[in-house]
Amino acid sequence: MAKHAGVSKAAVSKVIRNDYGVSDAMRERVRRAIDELGYRPQAAARALRGRAFTIGVLMRHIGIPFYAEIMTGLVDQLAESDYQAIMIQGGTRDKTEKRALDALIDRQVDGILLIAPLVGRTQVEQVAREIPTVVLGRHVRSPAYDSIVDDDRVGSELVMDHLIALGHRRIGHITFNQEQGRAAEHVPRIRAETYERVMRDHGFADEIAVVATSYSEEGGYDGARELLSRSPRPTAIFAGSDEAALGVLAALHEAGLSVPDDISVVGYDNTRLAAHPNIALTTVNQDGVVMGRMAGRLLLERIEGRTSAVHFSVVPSLVVRRSTAAPGSG
Amino acid sequence: MAKHAGVSKAAVSKVIRNDYGVSDAMRERVRRAIDELGYRPQAAARALRGRAFTIGVLMRHIGIPFYAEIMTGLVDQLAESDYQAIMIQGGTRDKTEKRALDALIDRQVDGILLIAPLVGRTQVEQVAREIPTVVLGRHVRSPAYDSIVDDDRVGSELVMDHLIALGHRRIGHITFNQEQGRAAEHVPRIRAETYERVMRDHGFADEIAVVATSYSEEGGYDGARELLSRSPRPTAIFAGSDEAALGVLAALHEAGLSVPDDISVVGYDNTRLAAHPNIALTTVNQDGVVMGRMAGRLLLERIEGRTSAVHFSVVPSLVVRRSTAAPGSG
DNA sequence: ATGAAAGCGCTAACAC
DNA sequence: GTGTTAGCGCTTTCAT
Numbered sequence: 001m002a003k004h005a006g007v008s009k010a011a012v013s014k015v016i017r018n019d020y021g022v023s024d025a026m027r028e029r030v031r032r033a034i035d036e037l038g039y040r041p042q043a044a045a046r047a048l049r050g051r052a053f054t055i056g057v058l059m060r061h062i063g064i065p066f067y068a069e070i071m072t073g074l075v076d077q078l079a080e081s082d083y084q085a086i087m088i089q090g091g092t093r094d095k096t097e098k099r100a101l102d103a104l105i106d107r108q109v110d111g112i113l114l115i116a117p118l119v120g121r122t123q124v125e126q127v128a129r130e131i132p133t134v135v136l137g138r139h140v141r142s143p144a145y146d147s148i149v150d151d152d153r154v155g156s157e158l159v160m161d162h163l164i165a166l167g168h169r170r171i172g173h174i175t176f177n178q179e180q181g182r183a184a185e186h187v188p189r190i191r192a193e194t195y196e197r198v199m200r201d202h203g204f205a206d207e208i209a210v211v212a213t214s215y216s217e218e219g220g221y222d223g224a225r226e227l228l229s230r231s232p233r234p235t236a237i238f239a240g241s242d243e244a245a246l247g248v249l250a251a252l253h254e255a256g257l258s259v260p261d262d263i264s265v266v267g268y269d270n271t272r273l274a275a276h277p278n279i280a281l282t283t284v285n286q287d288g289v290v291m292g293r294m295a296g297r298l299l300l301e302r303i304e305g306r307t308s309a310v311h312f313s314v315v316p317s318l319v320v321r322r323s324t325a326a327p328g329s330g
Numbered sequence: 331m332a333k334h335a336g337v338s339k340a341a342v343s344k345v346i347r348n349d350y351g352v353s354d355a356m357r358e359r360v361r362r363a364i365d366e367l368g369y370r371p372q373a374a375a376r377a378l379r380g381r382a383f384t385i386g387v388l389m390r391h392i393g394i395p396f397y398a399e400i401m402t403g404l405v406d407q408l409a410e411s412d413y414q415a416i417m418i419q420g421g422t423r424d425k426t427e428k429r430a431l432d433a434l435i436d437r438q439v440d441g442i443l444l445i446a447p448l449v450g451r452t453q454v455e456q457v458a459r460e461i462p463t464v465v466l467g468r469h470v471r472s473p474a475y476d477s478i479v480d481d482d483r484v485g486s487e488l489v490m491d492h493l494i495a496l497g498h499r500r501i502g503h504i505t506f507n508q509e510q511g512r513a514a515e516h517v518p519r520i521r522a523e524t525y526e527r528v529m530r531d532h533g534f535a536d537e538i539a540v541v542a543t544s545y546s547e548e549g550g551y552d553g554a555r556e557l558l559s560r561s562p563r564p565t566a567i568f569a570g571s572d573e574a575a576l577g578v579l580a581a582l583h584e585a586g587l588s589v590p591d592d593i594s595v596v597g598y599d600n601t602r603l604a605a606h607p608n609i610a611l612t613t614v615n616q617d618g619v620v621m622g623r624m625a626g627r628l629l630l631e632r633i634e635g636r637t638s639a640v641h642f643s644v645v646p647s648l649v650v651r652r653s654t655a656a657p658g659s660g
Numbered sequence: 661a662t663g664a665a666a667g668c669g670c671t672a673a674c675a676c
Numbered sequence: 677g678t679g680t681t682a683g684c685g686c687t688t689t690c691a692t
Contacts, residue, residue: 010681022677026678
């Protein structure tokens with residue numbers, strides 16, 4: 001490559017990196033040679049000496065619509081930089097997630113975005129000492145890394161206020177049963193705590209009914225069946241996620257109960273499906289695209305040298321659809 | 331690292347790669363040092379000389395449930411190897427996909443899985459000359475790379491036979507309007523052609539009604555509205571994908587038509603949502619997990635040296651749910 | 661069976 | 677403003 005342009009390797013390197021100390025003529029000559037040869041610098045070689053120009057994203061699975069929104073924002077933000085986002089699946093077990101995280105580190109990524117990681121604060125801090133790190137979806141404010149969350153307290157309050165304003169008081173909640181250790185920073189815990197607090201604040205402490213399963217469709221299904229078996233049964237169910245709400249709807253359908261006439265249902269996340277007319281789920285919207293874009297910005301800033309931590313919170317909004325109504329209207 | 335174990339770098343390298351010519355004592359010593367130091371080889375440095383131990387997967391977006399299945403199979407297959415799968419989003423435009431593909435190549439991946447790529451055969455062949463490549467979801471049999479497809483002819487026949495057996499003859503179809511150039515290898519084209527062929531074979535040539543929009547929910551919505559505006563309107567709609575079928579359901583809902591009493595709807599892909607009781611979509615199941623596992627196997631084989639091309643076809647099956655019934659039953 | 665040495669393709673520091 | 681040089685952390689070849 002350098003030979004073809006009749007210049008030194010260093011000159012080529014400088015042109016590619018837009019480094020200073022290159023004459024226009026030199027730049028032009030190198031540019032032409034690059035085009036003629038279709039030359040592309042090898043990321044591995046660059047990584048060995050400097051940067052890999054790669055942002056690694058760790059997520060449990062792909063296939064989750066909300067994650068897709070995050071990626072849209074991230075890619076959009078990185079588009080103007082020289083950085084590329086690569087993704088890796090961590091799975092749902094500690095061990096597989098660890099392996100995936102190690103794989104990113106081995107590949108010398110310049111920044112890491114952890115989406116709702118299983119790994120705890122201490123371990124993330126260890127990684128963050130070496131590599132700029134942003135955690136999305138964990139309510140933890142470490143000085144060692146940045147975080148981005150939706151304000152789950154506000155979102156949950158929106159849900160509860162909506163239901164209570166409609167006249168509900170026997171409201172059930174389905175949450176995600178996670179390990180206790182670091183649960184305080186976990187989203188399901190915050191949504192559940194807010195649910196309980198609002199219930200108490202309104203004098204409905206006796207009506208509190210929380211079932212801990214998971215945020216999956218299956219978890220919602222099981223949770224709803226459990227809630228329905230109680231007597232009297234709730235007039236509304238606040239599922240901790242849209243996924244779980246889908247399971248709730250399935251269980252209600254199976255039980256021959258109609259929504260919202262017999263029972264109101266609320267989700268959280270505003271996945272694309274919630275908007276479908278056959279579902280029409282009242283839910284909380286958190287702007288994943290904005291969160292992803294912010295993640296990209298924070299990572300680029302850290303790569304450029306910022307060391308102080310930034311903790312960003314997105315304000316959610318309630319989207320009211322046809323799955324909620326006043327109780328006993330059917 | 332080598333110093334800590336009191337051996338040469340070459341010895342460490344051999345132990346890590348399970349190369350021959352290492353005594354048990356040496357292996358033991360190196361292993362212990364690795365554990366003590368928590369040593370991990372840098373992929374970038376390895377890539378420069380040998381392999382990156384990385385499989386790159388290019389897909390349009392994450393967030394597509396079927397792609398998640400493919401990844402599950404791929405990761406499962408690679409779990410027993412030293413290879414890691416990383417994903418990159420190509421987006422829906424030629425240009426962004428090209429950029430993503432280049433990014434994988436720059437990162438020296440050892441193998442590439444292209445999921446329903448926009449890029450055409452010639453360009454893929456160029457890549458495949460350098461890097462083992464598997465294409466999933468394109469009906470093209472190149473001698474230069476492997477391919478994995480669902481047998482879309484069989485799947486589409488299953489759909490049509492089902493509808494015709496129920497008594498439908500005015501069946502509409504919604505397809506994906508792609509560039510004509512290389513359309514022959516594209517899935518939507520094959521599904522549409524099979525639809526037309528079966529219609530003709532049964533003497534329903536006059537009833538053929540194809541609307542070309544896209545395989546998205548919006549595309550299905552628009553397509554359905556177009557089909558409903560015709561007179562007489564179809565008694566059944568075969569949407570080319572579940573996504574599109576969701577849009578069809580939305581349009582029917584809006585038009586006050588009930589499914590399946592007024593009109594039957596069939597999708598394709600058996601995404602998780604199709605199974606939800608509020609949707610209950612009759613659709614075609616293609617085993618994404620099997621396809622992903624096969625992709626991993628083919629890539630590993632190619633990395634090990636296979637040069638002849640393998641073309642693998644998965645046999646789909648029909649999943650009948652409540653969105654189809656005999657015509658005029660309502 | 662083991663180690664010394666060369667070199668993969670870049671970047672950074674320095675000399676000119 | 678440009679070229680030369682050293683070296684990033686591995687793998688590979690070749691002595692020993």
